[in-house]
Amino acid sequence: MNADSALVSVEESESLRERDLGLGIDTGGTFTDAALVDASSGAVVAAAKSPTTRHDLAEGIELAIRALPAEALARVGLVSLSTTLATNAIVEGNGAPVCLVLIGYDQELVRRYGLDRLLPVTNVAYVAGGHTSTGTESQPLDENELVRVARANAGSVAAFAVSGFFSVRNPEHELRARDIIAKLTGLPVTCGHELANELDSVLRAATCALNASLVPLLRDLMLSVQRALAALGIEAPLMVVRGDGSLMRVEMALERPVETILSGPAASVVGAQALTGLRDMLACDIGGTTTDLALVRDGLPGLNDKGATVGRWRTLVKAVQTVSRGLGGDSQVSLDRSTGRLSVGPRRAMPLCFLASRHPEVGHDLERMLSAPAQYEPSDLTFFAISRPPAQGSAYSAVERRILAALAARPQPLWRLIKGDPWIGLYLSHPNLLERSGVIIRSTFTPTDALHVLGTFVAWDRQAALDGARLLGLWLGKSAEEAASMVTAEVQRQLLRSFATMLSGGKTAVNEGSPDDVLLDLALNGHDDACDLEVTLRSRLPIVGLGAPAGHFVMPVASLLSAPAELPAHHGVANAVGAISGSVVVRETLELQGLYEASGLVGYMLTGPFPAQRFAEKEPALAEAIARATDLARRHAQAAGAAQVEVKLAIEEQEGTPSLSASEKLYLGTRIVATAVGRPQFAASAVPVAHLEQPC
Template sequence: MAFRLGIDTGGTYTDAVLVDDQQQVVATYKSLTTRYDLTIGIDNALSGLPAEMMTDITLVSLSTTLTTNSVVEGQGAPVCVLLPGYNERQIAQSGLLDIVTDEGAVLLTGGHDANGDESEPLDEAAARNAILALKDKVSAFAISAMFGTRNTSHEVRLRTLVEELTGKPVACGHELASSLGAPQRALTAVLNARMVPYIQRLISSVKEILSHHQIVAPLMIVKGDGSLVNTDTALQQPVATVLSGPAASVVGACALSGLKNTIVADMGGTTTDIAIVSNGQPELCSEGARVGDWQPMVEAVRVYSVGLGGDSEIHYSTAEGIGIGPRRVVPMCLLGHQYPWVLERLEHQLNDYPNARNNRFVMRLEANEVLLNQLGEHERYAWERLADGPIELEAAVMEDRNLGRSLAKLQRAGLAIYSGFTPSDVAHVLGLSKHWSTDTANLAAKVWAKQLRNLYGMGKWELGDAKEPCREVYQLIVTKISTTLVEAGLHQAGKLSEARAQNLAGLLTELIFNSEQEPGAGALFNLDFAADYPLVAVGAPSASYYPVVADMLGTELILPEHGNVANAVGAVMGSVVQRAKVTISQPTYGAFSLYHKGEPKRFSNLQEAEHCAEQIVREEALKAALAAGAASVEVVISKEENHITHDIDGDLFLDSEVIATATGRPDCRALVLNAKGDSETSVDISHDVGTDLASASDASSRYNIH
């Protein structure tokens, strides 16, 4: 029997699953993600699967939350963005300077107008100087020209310059988004460039481990819309894998539950991701998916992603008192599980006077060569010290203040990570989880509670009590999850702005809680939440929190079998989907412009423009789908038009977008070695992975709670 191998590389765990031809999960394994060397965690996950099943793999598909997490946490490789035709106001509006240095945001003369005509000639000399000055300081380049979607010539010329002068990865705005909105398109290009090293490392690691396990099969990656692409396409547009993990979890949750109408909530290590599925289809957000504080122009499953996961730091917040996330830290229970000597140091911290560095140990996280090459003497020394294992931050400060400051700099640069008190620790203290060190979690809770009382005057917990502060934090987490679910429901209604939905969600959550706790008590409001949409909760921490969430909201809960590896299951359930879009506008009455690469095409007849557009998008979508790894591709053409009613001219065409959607199953033709291993034969072992997810799980296992 042939199997498909799904792999999900998350911030905390790397999961591996095997799915058979009947869409049944036949084996699963979880291993800790090793961010400093991804191959270790991936190898451990694959080694945990039955060896006899690993000899006949027809497809390997990968989902990841690493790109999502990097956006939410504000991490990423250093990049330079070249901006022909932009001005200072647009840079400030885009938020680029929050993720790119002042030096790295390069304004250039150039750009085009709304009709695709050149506004000013491109200043190639200034561009060349900027590229040469920054090439050794950045990992990649991003390019976004004013009205670059109406005329791509300046972006294309700059990409050629970057490739000639540096050989480093380049992300162009016109290749990532077809919509107008220059600041958001520039942000999309920058996020894409920042993610290139993450995806390169991940793909390289997976390929190395597949070779080690002698698995020869096509390798696909889940995009943010739940579809699949091959590795070459993913390397060109890694920003498309933002929300890869959440999209895969939605597909996997639907497959495992067999439901067509549901709310999917995936609680991972860094984020909680919520999506609403109606009639078997998750809603897509064509205007761009919001991830943390950012909204790149990436078509993806509409997911409400907040920085709340099992590894989210629980900390003092001036606004909330006790804050949860969005920063990810290593849970103390995991740290103590891996390094038992931490227990003794926590005992020392508990018996000493508290300070802001309590529960703080520092570990290596990433190994970005560009950043490492820029380290000063003290930071380099701190990096080398971390090779021996975690360093207690307080001990480092007492030993050498330069060492303490250098460790903090490494953490801010994304090269190192802190430990801290987290929801995973809370679950261990309260007996809801026990897979890591409960003793360490108890000590960390006591240290944290003492820190909050003595430093910030919070809490009335008895000294040395771990459970009571954890019960309080647990309730805060449940409330935050519930509020996010309600907010997702308000967004689905589409009646409120984002800010108003956030403000109203807290009030409605409280009213729903009261309705469930005191039904029929004479209240004027009696609210129900998602009466016809069961809540399907997946992800490793979900069993610790969602039973109480569902009870508080009064909604049906399903914790499906294999829900803790739903992302990896969803990774092998999708199809390849590629879209191509062309815009047609009527800048002056009776004149039509078609915008597609380089100079716009001009027409005097709308039908001729549309016919040309359909030919272009059909060819491009088909080509993209085949390049992304599809077989048996079908192409569907759609059109979205904007009209206005004019007093004199009547119905007046403004613009339209012609869209081709190409869909095909993954091409599972793999090169396999013959028995002697001395030649290669191309064998067609493709099969239809299917699109009807409802049949993916046996009804008898849908409602098991594990």
């Protein structure tokens, strides 16, 4: 929770020189964490935190790494990064401009049923071509139209996305289109069949388009990170965490950046397992901005097989199944004076104690408010400050320029900003460009301030936190300590509701005022003099607290659930530990289909990420399918950075009946899934980083 770059822990430097180390990095919404982990034992050797610099993630990454012992950095043989870049870009709509090429799609059908609303881009070109469900060509690819589309868009987009109808059964048209577009434009091209093997053509196209929009952004970040690593003398393979918690080399990540969505929660789950060794748990990672919860059973977290949803967009990306809510140490506390109700989150704010530690004049403003509290409203307890210099040449509106001018010298409280200029108040009361782009940040009372007031965590200006709590207390008719306790109780209440939802499999209706909510409040408060009912809850799963504030918020709630609770060492950097503790996991799925004519079964068609292949007999077809799936999984795992790859096969045969009265079985097909797993390869010597400088 220390916002300055700070060393969390370090062992004796003599032992560092004897070890091969992995460096895990996680860029969270509030902090960027770095952890050095022993490759053989999994022990955390050193860890550090630094504020996340959202305008340039590489800056915060470098600061966190610089806080680690220099002699240890020379022993790093592998670097792995969990990043919020893809998730943030999708949620905020900041992806690069893309042209989506749909091959063989029925344009009229897409529009008639409103399926175009599922596509995250408006620049969509329909090109003739595509295949059938058995992988045979339905109509030839219109290469002339493809050339026209490529040339027409070359100067206005940063990347292309190509999705063919039934391309998962035969990718020939996608591959041909990729070659034509890349040759004509020199721009990155994403193919849909490379990202998903599901038959949902619209969601596959949406996933493909999102991926293409992220390629330039991730390339810029990876180049910056590798330059920072080189400047620090770290020349090791760089890997990136996927949304399912597995790892892939940076070269692969640059081709499929959409697979990094939700990598932070995934790294948290892997970190929880690495730090505790538990195979069954409810992992709760509470940071500055969000709280992420995930169930782990028999060593495996649940996966969202239907694909992750990010912001308003559905995808076919497999990701760890988590529940996230805008609740953390830096969540904004709001007060409704008419009801006396405090709310916490979901908006993030800088704690008053931290802002005042950097700008003492904030404390003077708080003292002025305390001298005449009746003149102010709870919303006046909000300050605004410049977070980073505005970009040169940015076209800001008149009201935005007035805000920036007012904040140029020092942070200002809201009441002073809106004095004589109500347009500023209207602008700041809604989602706005200045905050979304990270140019300004709001500051108000937060759970971190509450901890300062209660004395359970003190790192910055406790007096500012006390003054903020006194103002809340005066408006509530409470003392500062009582107001702070109300804030921490509200955080615990929200956590309890989330725990109950997860542990009950979603069966509790924890809506405000519902019967379940009343029961949870009784469990949280212990008793109610007006109620003769006592409620005790018990969790069958251990609860693991992760994140810097976990000891203050997660552990008390775990005790209410009478659950075995664990707050592991280095819980504050669990995501960074998870980033370097994961394995490479690659799955390849092939389909063997029966081909039928009026006379019956006439052959078999093998489909996958290659041209469809026809067989007369099932036995050689299945043997070929197993061999190809195994080879593809092994090679792709090695390309992703795995060493000593182990491949496991799952073969599922599908049968049906030709009619309701028929007793014989009808062969429908066989699905072959090859899963390759391997630990990432550590470098024995320095690895140059210049290879990423080349364009896609």
